[in-house]
Amino acid sequence: MADDKTNRGERDRARVSGSEPYEVEYFASKHGLSQEQARELIASVGNDREKLDQAAAGIKGERGNG
Numbered sequence: 001m002a003d004d005k006t007n008r009g010e011r012d013r014a015r016v017s018g019s020e021p022y023e024v025e026y027f028a029s030k031h032g033l034s035q036e037q038a039r040e041l042i043a044s045v046g047n048d049r050e051k052l053d054q055a056a057a058g059i060k061g062e063r064g065n066g
Contacts, residue, residue, distance in 0.1 A: 031056035
C-alpha cells in the first residue's frame with residue numbers, strides 16, 4: 001500500500017531525517033554547522049528536532065568559548 005500523501009501531521013515536523021539531504025542542509029544552516037557536523041549530531045542524538053536544537057546550541061556555545 002502506498003503512503004497517504006494527504007496524511008501530514010506534526011510528527012513529520014518534529015523529526016529531522018538524516019537521510020534527506022535538504023533536511024540536513026537546512027538544519028546545518030539554521031545552526032551554523034557543517035553538514036557533516038549536522039549528520040554526526042543526528043547520529044548521536046537521534047532525529048528529535050527539539051533535542052537536536054538543544055544539542056546544536058551546545059555546540060555553538062562550545063565554539064564560542066574557545
